[in-house]
Amino acid sequence: MAVDTTETTEVEVFDLETTSVRELNQRLHDLATGAPGPRRYRILNPSGAHALACGLDVEIEVEIEGHVGYYCAGMNKRATVRVHGNASTGVAENLMSGRVIVEGNASQSAGATGRGGLLVVRGDASSRCGISMKGIDIVVGGSVGHMSAFMAQTGCLVVCGDAGEALGDSLYEARLYVSGSVASLGADCVEKDLREEHVTQLASLLDAAAIDADPREFRRYGSARELYNFKIDNAGAY
């Protein structure tokens, strides 16, 4: 829902030492139903709190000054949330649209099941990054852990560093781009040609993530589509 956020340099500040997570989220949710407010928000002393700035549905910018707990920016639409620290499990889970930027590292299941938007992790992301992703684009400046892009359906996972074991296991139609080494590929995940259209897509994603890397140095991985239908000959892979 559209909201008439005040187009000024005004910043509303929440200090989580004195404001509860509930108060913070309610305030940000109220913007989607017409409550007036500025475009920019700043959250101080997050101290690893969970479910910060989740369920937003408005074009605002949220800066979180420190480390966040589970599910930061979960299910967000349209907002831009930037974490100046590390993020715990499930950052930007089920992201619908908008952007989430983690300046530090992200724990497991970053961007899980995301359906749209862009997640940028400037550091490393742990295991299961992009698990069951459904349209989100994820750009990781560093490396990702094992089982990343497990059952990934659509969208792109870009890894500027290395990928852990079983990358893209049981992959559907998501595109995986890795610059560094891949410890191993999961079931039905294969390396594919990096064509010009992919270089263009990669360049666009890296640009959107403000990460300086040469798209031609990446390799592309995708589904072999051998497990899409049950075949007894593939029993060993099930």
Place this chain on the structure above:
Amino acid sequence: MGTQAERPWGLRESYLFDRTVIAEIHRAAREGIYDVRGFGAKRRLPHFDDLLFLGASISRYPLEGYRERCATDVVLGTRFARKPLELKIPVTISGMSFGALSAPAKEALGRGASEVGTSTTTGDGGMTEEERRHSKTLVYQLLPSRYGMNPDDLRRADAIEVVVGQGAKPGGGGMLLGHKISDRVAEMRDLPKGIDQRSASRHPDWTGPDDLEIKIHELREITDWEKPIFVKIGATRTYYDVQLAVKAGADVIVVDGMQGGTAATQDVFIEHVGIPTLPATRIAADTLQELGMHRKVQLVVSGGIRSGADVAKALALGADACSIGTAALIAMGDNSPEYEEAYRKIGSSAGFYDDYQAGRDPVGISTQDDELAARFDPVLGGRKIANFLRVLTLETQTLARACGKSHVHNLEPEDLVALTVEAAAMARVPLAGTDWIPGKDDSS
């Protein structure tokens, strides 16, 4: 040769290798893959049939049938949610996906449930407009697959059900074979059309009870603490699972026994994993009692609920409500002799049909074939569901009144006895005619 009477004397069928087993061995040898089917467990299991009510007599007063009030209302989600569900009857419609079921069938479930003031539930395919529009009270499932999951549907749902497992396949994920992945289903699930879709068995972003607590907290935050949060578990280690669900902050716990239905699961899973609904109900209720949370965290029981007798017995063992799935499909016409000829054409028979996975349902319920689905009238189907739910409620009231209860929730274990030693042990009620509860330590 079909029945015992038609068989020549002297032919003896093996108990171990009966014709069903022989047919399955032949099929497995021919096809080289496990049998996937719908419906629920077909084996004989201890169930509510093995319990009887002790009607009132001199020591208890009955209520006058049809005259003295026996209330049936139930409120689900009173622990934390700002807007608990207020239902008129203690029977709800369980989660069944669009994909597994046709759009008209989902609409009918919503229509029927709404007509009698109860809830229906989405499934592993997201929320359709049809079911939202026709369901006054709709529970939205959060499953491991997260197909179609979005915050808008979370907010327009009336409750959220975190599905950890289901009775037909505790520890297993959903399954939808390629011929049911239509254009619409594929779009809703962000999947290619025609693939054999297997859902994850674990949630993608939480892995244990501590994580679940945080996940529930996130769902509450996204919905501003308005919606009741259900946690659904397949009945296995029910004592521990109920404890952990309470600890994680559930408003409502749904326990689905192994008789619970499915649209597509391996037969070996359906028949060999989990515990029956009967013991699961008593374990869950006793666990809530032990925690001091009985009636504070509501208990919904499902898995083989077919009649008001089943409902009344589950309530007497401590449930707040029951949920129906397979019985609802049957109420809408599934397995009806009316379709015998059509069932025969696809190699089945009325009363035996369980190939929900195949998508060729002649009744138009478990299919994504437009032509088959068009055979099903959602208005008539909704009326049948409403009628069936009314009968379940009337039967439950009948039994409750006979036991002298002015509310169906006043039924209690003391109103029950068991017909078998097994049922007595599982339900923790005396064997009929005795004061013996097997397993109960009375030495102290």
